[in-house]
Amino acid sequence: MHPLDTAISLDQLSKGSYRAHTSAAYANMVGPFGGVTSALLLNAVMRHEDKLGDPISLTVNFAAPVADGEILVEAQPVRTNRSTQHWLMQATQNDEVVAFATAVTAVRRETWSAHEALPPRDAPDPLTLARMDTTDKPVWTQCYDMRYMDGDMPAQPGGAGEPDGEEQNHSYSCLWVRDEPPRPLDFVSLSAICDSYFPRIFIRRQRRLPIGTISMTTYFHADTAMLSAQGEQFLLATAKALNFRNGYFDQTAEVWSADRQLLASTHQMVYFRD
Template structure:
């Protein structure tokens, strides 16, 4: 079973095109886990941007399911301006675009506007006492072997929950093996964030498919102080769900309560 750092190391330098081997054991229904594909596309784009320009936003469209096996990643720098760089990346299989990403990287600017981000709300229970979603072969997605999610509030998938939120903690399983000795970076953060199931699944009483259609991430704080052992806090709320489509928004905080990212997803629901 390939670990996260082994997969990501397939992208180790700046290239226009990358040949990637998408592994098994990272499945999500009939597709490969979208968080992993998003992390791969981000890492490929990162090599094309000056290091002093941090990722500010990332927008992903899941065009079709990515299958295990060969995948081509194509990167195109759309504009490299005075302080902002816009980059596009595509994941291609069998000459078909299966996923597209558009990222904006920007260097810091001087500004008179300073509004601090809201800190994480106090958790009702500590991480040690939170219930963890187990990996059950044939029941939970394959990628749950790789990511640990523990619930503070809200329901597990298909529990018929009446709650409109999920609140919890997340971390890679077997962190030392997953991340090797590398520092925790945005590639890992992107992959972790998408691990949580759409909250619509928690409201269902029996298994039914759902998938992300689009995914928008906004990055707030630098994450230099995170380590592979860090537990991150995740809280998601439903904005709207109707006619088979739902809109959810989430916030992600560090262990010390700093807001790291805001995640917004449109999901398709088939039940």
């Protein structure tokens, strides 16, 4: 069983109600990597017998730190229409909400389609790039093979790496990323990958600060067939911020397939302390 599938595994208690458990492989500085919490909440929808279609949007609110241990996960369809379905999900520990989420799933029909955003140009073959060193980074980074072209995470101050760098005037990153070990892409793994970019303030200020994502939204531009076509290949990803102000900044990212189709776009607001 792939470590991601272990981490998002759900033991059904009743319709829409599941028991889950945090996974040591995806540990972050405090509690689990947020991407796995997102994937867990989405998985509760994917597993639900009443689910209609594929995920279109997912918003996760990280309400409190998730403690290592058991999590009660619930998903309920709030409204089901002819081709769309609206979901509310929550994760609780000791009867307190630690994360909650909304999602829309829908049956897609074939229509006029067009791209507008363009993928990053001139990205070299990922196999010609070095895998990011995870030595001084949180445990969950070992669950991804990340190959940065731009904007790798700065070394830990006082750690084995270099000292703090100079502040940059941007926070742009561009990388190839896939699950490690490789795993065929699906909606849950894609939702986790959408949170796998380092906080933009680390890149902008070239140092690590206390941060926490408070809310994250992911839009799925791909359907099941497109994700299946991607398989275990590397995804091409970019991330940047628009604004950092008084304790909060945003992060916006795009995830492209190996053949340069936009699979997901994702946004989050992040708390920071300086």
